[in-house]
Structures are given as C-alpha cells and as structure tokens.
Amino acid sequence: MRASPCIAFAHANSYPAASYAPLLGLLRAQREVIAFPKFGHDPRFPVTNRWPHLVDQYRQWLEQQGRGPYLLVGHSLGGYLSLMVAEQAPDLAVGVILLDSPIIGGWKAMLLGAVQRTPLVWKFSPARFAKSRRNHFPSLDDAFAHYRSKAVFKDFSDEALWHYVRAGTEATPQATDGSLRLAFDRMEEARIYNGLPDHVPRVLKRLKAKRPDIPLALLYGTRSTEAKTVGLVHSRRFIPAEGIVPVEGTHLFPLERPEETAAAISRLLATA
Template sequence: MREIIHFSHANGFPVTTYRKLFGELDGEFEFRAVDRYGHKPEFPVTRGWPHLVEELLGDVDRQYRQPVWLVGHSLGGFLSLMAALRRPERVRGVVMLDSPIIAGWRASLLKTAQMLGIDEKPGPAAVTKNRRTHWPDAEAVWEHFRAKPNFAVWDQDVLRDYAIHGTEPTGKDSERRLRFDREVEYWIYRTLPTSLGRKVARGAPVPVGFVAGTRSREVRQCGLGATRRLVGSNLRFIEGGHLYPMERPQQTAQLVRELIGAMRQQGR
C-alpha cells in the first residue's frame, strides 16, 4: 500500500502545475492536494493565513484516517508546517520546498512593514497586481510565459502543464484566463505569517525536512538560520531558484523521496 503525500502548492500556481513531479513518485506515493488555496469563501485569506491552514487540515480530515506526509512548495511549505504545529497527530512529517522560516529581526521588520502598509513594494505582490490574466488561446499562454526569463528555465513539460492546466476557458472562442485569481495571490503575499519563527524556536512535534534552491532569492532574503535549527540534518540543496520544482521536477522528486526516507527512520 502506497504512503500518502498531501501536497500544497506555491502561491499563484494551481496544484496541476506539479504533475511531472507527482509522476516521478507515483509508484511509491499516492498524491492528494487542495487545488487552489484561498478560492473558497469559507477559507478567506487573512493575516497569518489561519483559514488556509484550516482548509488544508479539513482536506486531510475528510480524506484520511491515518497520519500523512505533508509536502509543500513556498506558500505550501509554510501551510504544511503550520498544519503540523496545530494538529501533529495527523502528520507523519513535513517537507518544505524553499519555504525559509522568517524569524528574528527579519520577522519584526516584516511585521512593522505590514502594519505600515509598506510591505508591497520589495516583494512579488507589486508584480502580481499588474499580471496579465487573459490570452487568445492556450498556445498564446505558452508563448507568453516561455518568453519570460523566470519561466524560460522551467522544464518544458511543466511549462506546458501550467499553460494548459493553470488557465481555463472563458467561454469566448478559444480565450483562456489564469485559474488562480490575481487578487487572491496578491493578498496571500501581503499577509505572510510573522510569528512562525517564534513558534518553532524549540523545534516541531514532527520531523521536518527542507530543500533550498541554490539561487533562491527568498532563501537569500530570509536566511537559513532558523530553518537550519528546525530541520537539523534534514537539509538539502538543489541547483535552481525559488521555483526549482518547476525547473527540476525529477531532481526535486528524488530529494523529497530521500528526505521522507530519512524522516521515516527518525519517526520510529
């Protein structure tokens, strides 16, 4: 019987974007996921994301009786860890994919910036505000993102999945629009949790692993001090930026497999 991974996506990327990564592990794990966080009115985006954590845990409670592995990328890594802190009896372990813990003076600075409303400019929220959302057809989506440097380095199968499954028909000829609501994405960026570092200062109730991109801007900005203290020996590096699961899905899958194997032993 395959073990279960409940996967949580990065902000702005529906879970179908990760199909190639899932395929690499399909023989060993059964994947389940929330398709798009923050799109149900009963789970709104608010400061610190408490309702998004509820959405994750609600999905886990509905689908499984036994504890499961939580794996998440960026936003999804944070939600997975927060879910494990809230309900450790439902979780075997957590793998965070480029979700560095914000702690210490960085967390204090972010909290102050949020209170003053000046946290938008330094991060991706400002870019999200003006992101294009509509294209004439799926091929136009593909061409649009393929021309962007941050997307040009993606695995081509993953980029194709995003072009097709990250968009949906509008009903007007072949026109397509982004499936992930731009406003939801924007407010997720604006409501980052600032207390997570304090909550894990003495460790977590389940094993936690972390995979850091060697060129990740997010890792550079947040540092890895708090993350290293949390995960200990369960720290791995992979060539790539913050979106390395899209750039190197096969290598990412291998590291997820490796970390779960290590944490499986630690949990005995």
C-alpha cells in the same frame, strides 16, 4: 519517517497543484499522493494576514480525505501551511518537508510584520507584480508563448511549462472566442503575498513542544532569491543539518527539476 504514509502535497502561491504533474507523478510511483488543488479561492476561507483560514481549509480537507497521518510536503506557501497544519493538528502529520520555505525569524520577521501593517506592503512584497499580472490570453498557444518569454520560466522544460499553462488558465466566463484568463485570481495571489506569516518560529516552537520527535526537512534552491533573502539561520535552529538539502534551481525548482526534487525527497525518506 515511516515508509508508507500518504504524501499530502501543498502548492506554491499562484501555481495550482496540477502544475506539478511531473513531480507528483514521480512521487506517486513510490507511494500514495494527494494534492490540494488550489488555495485562496473559497470565500469560506478568506485570505488574511498569516493565512489562518487557509490553514483551516487545508486541515479540514486533509481530515476529510481520511488517509492520514500524512507526510506533509509543501512548496513555498504550501510549506508554511504544512507547518501550521502540523502545529494545529499534530496527529495529522508524521513529518514535514519544506520545498523552498525557509524559516523567517529575527529582525527580518519583525520587519515583515511591521511592513504588513502599513500600505508599504504593496511596494515591497511580490504583490506589486501579482496585481498587474497579464490576465487575458487569446489561446493556450498564446499563453505558452507569453510565459516562455519570461525570465522566471527560463529553466522550465516545455513539458513543465505546458503543465503550468494548462493548470494556470481557464476559459474566460461568458466569452465565445475561446479566450482564457488566469485560473489563480491576481488579487488573491497578491493578498497571499501580503499575508506572509511573520510568526513561523513561534509555530515551530509550539509544534516541537507537542511533537518533539517530528521529522522536519528543508529542500532549497541553489539559486533561490527567496532562500537567499530569508537565509537559513533560523531554519538551522529547528531542522537538523542533514535535513537541509540544496537542489539545483531557483525558488521554482520543484517545477523546473521534478526528477531531482523527487530523488531528494526519496533520499530524505530513506535516511529518516
């Protein structure tokens, strides 16, 4: 990868780009960085199975920024969108770095696709939690205390959690009491989970046919349940061994450990 391309960052489901301020700040100390603010909330680009409209939304936004070709860096949802944008518009990408977006393939992809075509998807995907997520907070302090008590955020520093709380909430419309609601709509989050792409290996084969030399890398959390569930078998079929790098942490390691994540990205760029 060239040393100079602008990094285009794409966030994970329900974590708006502003949640990643510490990581993005560290990356901006090295090069230009842009970040898509929030997927899934523009009616022109509805959330559907395999996310084709989100891919269109991201591709069009990148084209409008006029700073490409980009090094596409994406976390979870953002990683898969980055791959699909690179396949759809290969001239926009000089490389793709996935942050805990392992490649789903084989029987797991077939099972995913089958479940998504039935109401069972609401039972087995994380959407079952997303749709009932708490959606009202009297204040920022109350939201912070709520999330600080959750196991999923136990590895967040206070600074990181405050960035998420501020990015993840907004004023309740028409309320006069200063109350807040989730900035990322619960049902949009659920629809994104239910539309998880089951065809990523085919996307990668098409991308490799168009750009056989495009650099690909995957950083994954050492304690990521998502990475363990999906496994790395199919990732290794498309990404060289030196490009598959563990980072201490869970699926949310880019938010938990921004310094380690930025350093791992820098090392990948230095050796590419």
